[in-house]
Amino acid sequence: MTRSALPLLLALTTALACGRTPRDDYDDYLSRADRQALDTGPAADGASPPAWRDVTGSWLLQAKLALGNSIWLRVRMCAERAAPTQVDWDRCDPALGPGPLMVRMWLDRQSMATDAPIVETRTEVDAQGRFLLVADPLRLPKEIIGFELVARVEMQATTAPGGAWCGDATGEVTSPPGIPLDGSTFAALRDPDQTLTREDTAWDCRGLGVDSPDAAPTADAAPPSDAGPTTDAGPTRPESPDLGTVTSARADLTGHYVLTANLPIGLPLQLWLSLVSAYGEAPDAPGTLNGAVHAITAAPGDAALVTFTTSLSPDGRFEVWLPGATLQSTLGPVEADILLAGATLDADHFCGQAAGQVVRPLPLMLDGTLFGAQRFVPGQPAPPPAEALTACPSSP
């Protein structure tokens, strides 16, 4: 009570002293310097040069992986106390200038208060407000992006005006191998009360209205691709894989098959193929193969992802060229230019090799990809990839 009475008493005793207060001078300076106090909200400008800003506190980070998937992480950064790595996470001391910070990360669905962080690391913020966050390992459970991912991720961040930071991410995915991270971007917004939602976030610096230090891709730009240029004439059909070592025999393939392929990056891909085959009566007459490709999770009655018609060789070999196909995979939608070269093993099995490329969500050459297919009953569980035919028996 005594302290609350102070302002009144001070007002009485300094009635003629002056009307301005030290706080007024402080605020005026920030105004002249085009700055804004932290406790009055973030600044709105986006053109300030990179500079150190205190990034301690809690953040909601969105990262846009090169795969095209977004992940959301909660990040808490606190200044070290007396000794390196010594941090009071509850109090979360602010930084007084450039220097080391301790960092913890959680999935956005987790509680920062009760759940163990998925990453704990240390970073050093320089005088220009830049810092490198290394998440090694970063483990994402399967339900986050459709498969379990283990990676070493390096996020090169820069602090932005208005109380945010952002940048580009690189690194290496150790499991499953082959997934590129270069080209991934991220942005983090201060979220002291964990009230922000995914819709509030941006995934790159431009989404925050600032330039990325390393020219991050724009929010609406296509992810980087190694797939090479495409033309208005459409993708070029790749050379046919050589199935000369595979024994193929004419058989009626009419029916439903589960096709299982192991993509070069180690990811299994399963599709449901509905086929209708027809041969001429002569033993050496070629045939026709009509097909429809469904997602493996599709139910009878669902529309096909793509349909095709191709020819069958007298010994049951065929090639299916699917330029610009959009398939549903465990990675989500896949845009690809796929050439399937198949050989009929018997009336219940066929196999082969793929060529072409995946364009989205990640650039991926399919050359050398093997596949196998076996009959199954739509609407019933497909055999898991590990138990399914995934290649021709005679394939090397």
Place this chain on the structure above:
Amino acid sequence: MVGAALSLTAATALASPLNLARMDGLRGDPVHDGAFALYWNPAAVARPGPSFGLHLQGLHREATYDRVAAWNDVSPDEAAVNAGRAHVRGLGVVPALAFGHGWAFGEFDAGVAAGWYLPLAGVANWDKAPGAPADAPGAYDGPQRWATIQSRLMVQSASLALGGRHRPTGLSMGLAPVLHLGSLSTVRARTVDRTDDLVDIEGNPKEGRLLFESSDVAFGYIAGLRWDIPPALLSTPLSLGVTWQVVPDLMLDGTARIAYGTAEPFKLSARLPFPLADTLRAGAALGLSQRVTLRPSFEWARWSVLGRQVAVANADDTPLLEIERDFSDAFGARLRGEVRVTDTVTLLGGGGWDFGPTPSRTHEPGLAEGDAWEAAAGARVALNERVALSTSLIWHQFLDRTVRDSVQQPTMNGVYTDHRRYLTLDLEVH
């Protein structure tokens, strides 16, 4: 830091920086016997009958600081924003109130008094520099901004005094517990490395601001002895008084708002230990005749307690601001006199000298006071047997000071001038 900027009305009545205690004007000393005895000497509250005192003090301060570029390593291209003459001028009004009552018990008198007053305060708002270069946003606050831009320090006190007197011997004693409410608000320019650099090596703005707002509550006391020497012992009227004022060390706790360079401003909980000087006062009232009384007084303030001020973050004691003080004890002496020219009118006058506590090397535009002299004149009019009105005008002139050995960071070498004037008005009922 913080304490740093307490200047404007930071007046010294006697030898204590920031001392605003001038209750009852030129009669304010250890032999004061009015209602404000609860501050000057609680022993004197033991006077039969009621007493009341209302005090108003108007004060004016004008000071300058010329920050000499060459003495502070200010480069020529930054001289326009980091050197030159700064000026502060301010007015203030300080009230105080006291009342009491005393009773006679045979050979003894006893009394009690209560009151509210400001023993210490300083408000300084240095002039802006509207002509400063626009490309240096900090320059508008003047070249003294590295020590202070504006500060407000207030220590308000509420006191209840008890006193007793043995009338035959004239000996009396008293004690006044005091509740102090302290508050400090101050802002200054600041860089991370305590320099006065405007930009860093990459050309990014480096100057920032530090604002500290804080308060504290603490208890102290004033103990006093007084001897009104009986006529049987001395035919010349003589009263002696001595007081020991214990002021607690304030632990000003509050919020620091900091904006370094282009970094995002932030705030944090912080505290500033602010030791205040205990003070010994002694005085006398010697009646040279029925009309003329001399009132010599002496004061010693233990300002050596103020060595180095460090404001720290409450979270981890990180230093936010370090100010060298290295004060020495302060001394002051006064010789005042009264001449009763009529039955109702008394003229007052006097002068004195203060040995200030601030050494040259730690002098800066904020909390710093060197040696000073004082001259004063006033009058007291008895409106009737119980009511008197008095006024006084006090000129307090600090010696100009040239500092070339500053240890402050950044250095505050330069030339300082400071003078203050006080006009007191007191209504006394007894």
